[in-house]
Amino acid sequence: MDAYGTGSGSRQGPDGPGRRHSADAGAPVGAGTAATGAEAPSGPPGAEAPSGSPGAEPSVGRAGGEAVGPGAEAVGPVGEPAGAGQPPGALGTDPAAAGAPCAPPAAMDAGPAGTAGPPAGVAALSARYQIVAACALALAAVVVCVHLGMLFLHVAPPNTLTERHGDAVDEWIYPEFEQNWKLFAPDPLQQNIAVQVRAEVGTADGGVRTTGWYDLSAEDGRAIDGDPLPSHTRQNQLRRAWDFYVATHDSRDRPVGLRGALAETYLRRIAVLRLERNGAAGPGGVVERVQFRSRTTSVPPPAWSREKVPARPVHRVLPWWGVPAEEAGEGREAEGEAE
Numbered sequence: 001m002d003a004y005g006t007g008s009g010s011r012q013g014p015d016g017p018g019r020r021h022s023a024d025a026g027a028p029v030g031a032g033t034a035a036t037g038a039e040a041p042s043g044p045p046g047a048e049a050p051s052g053s054p055g056a057e058p059s060v061g062r063a064g065g066e067a068v069g070p071g072a073e074a075v076g077p078v079g080e081p082a083g084a085g086q087p088p089g090a091l092g093t094d095p096a097a098a099g100a101p102c103a104p105p106a107a108m109d110a111g112p113a114g115t116a117g118p119p120a121g122v123a124a125l126s127a128r129y130q131i132v133a134a135c136a137l138a139l140a141a142v143v144v145c146v147h148l149g150m151l152f153l154h155v156a157p158p159n160t161l162t163e164r165h166g167d168a169v170d171e172w173i174y175p176e177f178e179q180n181w182k183l184f185a186p187d188p189l190q191q192n193i194a195v196q197v198r199a200e201v202g203t204a205d206g207g208v209r210t211t212g213w214y215d216l217s218a219e220d221g222r223a224i225d226g227d228p229l230p231s232h233t234r235q236n237q238l239r240r241a242w243d244f245y246v247a248t249h250d251s252r253d254r255p256v257g258l259r260g261a262l263a264e265t266y267l268r269r270i271a272v273l274r275l276e277r278n279g280a281a282g283p284g285g286v287v288e289r290v291q292f293r294s295r296t297t298s299v300p301p302p303a304w305s306r307e308k309v310p311a312r313p314v315h316r317v318l319p320w321w322g323v324p325a326e327e328a329g330e331g332r333e334a335e336g337e338a339e
Contacts, residue, residue: 147177155179178236190309194218194295195242197271200320204284211280213293219274241267242294253318267292268321272328287328293317 118124122133150172153162162169173179194217200210216238224230245267248260255261271290281287294316298309 147172151177151179175232175236178240190299192297192299193242194297195238195292196295197275197290197292199271199275199280199287199291200289201281201285202288203282208288211275214275214278214280216271216274238270241270264321268323269327272323287323289320289322291318291320 122130125133150169153159153165153169154173154177156162194215196213196215196217198211198213200208202208220234220238223234241263244259245263248256248263250256255264268290271292272287275281275287275290296314296316298311301307301309
């Protein structure tokens with residue numbers, strides 16, 4: 001029987017049958033073992049030097065069964081790159097030498113997938129600017145809350161808060177944030193009210209003449225029509241002044257309370273300014289008195305409604321009001337500025 005037992009794959013020697021040589025067990029795959037699985041031959045029993053003995057050099061198997069010394073370069077099978085057959089990640093394996101691509105340093109240092117990048121938005125600001133931004137947001141939130149509270153108190157029914165702080169609420173609301181909720185009332189407005197005015201003018205030759213009726217509401221309507229950003233004055237000044245007068249006067253045009261005289265003065269000044277703007281006085285003329293009237297017409301109901309409304313307009317004529325000289329002079333100055 002052959003001492004080397006190549007046919008059975010077992011070693012016959014001092015180590016006993018069935019045990020592989022220690023050099024074969026410890027040698028890395030591809031460095032000392034042949035691709036075909038053949039073991040490097042060793043000498044007869046007792047001829048092999050023990051491991052670690054001086055002068056002994058272990059034989060390393062080369063493909064085909066040849067042995068090379070420790071200083072010789074390991075040669076693998078023909079046509080197979082060096083390191084083939086080694087498990088991935090084996091110790092001592094150089095990725096560059098094995099042909100594996102090397103990741104760039106930035107990719108190797110990067111965190112796991114899905115990690116957030118650098119901070120953005122307010123978090124990217126310095127601590128000082130973060131404090132400023134937080135204070136600005138807090139101030140805006142306070143202003144919004146105060147504004148909503150003022151609007152609620154303005155449209156809410158009379159209560160303890162409005163009785164105590166009604167003046168503060170009015171100062172906040174008027175005139176920019178005025179609310180008119182009559183559209184949502186149980187009985188919305190169903191009438192068109194046109195405010196008209198005429199004047200008595202003192203002419204340059206000492207005479208007096210009366211102008212025709214100027215429809216101030218129609219003038220405001222023409223100014224608003226087609227304007228994407230109409231003036232707040234055009235929309236509300238005349239209407240609010242007339243509502244103010246009606247609320248502070250009875251059916252005989254007598255003032256009710258202390259605000260009645262204020263309503264008359266406010267409406268008269270609007271009339272003088274509008275008449276001067278229209279050139280009602282003429283060259284050298286002066287507006288001495290003005291008179292208002294309202295023309296109320298009902299909005300026609302839809303065709304499917306059985307509601308009956310009066311078709312004839314209703315006029316309310318106010319008494320003549322004298323115009324102080326200083327107000328007439330202000331009207332002429334406003335006309336000059338407009339020109």
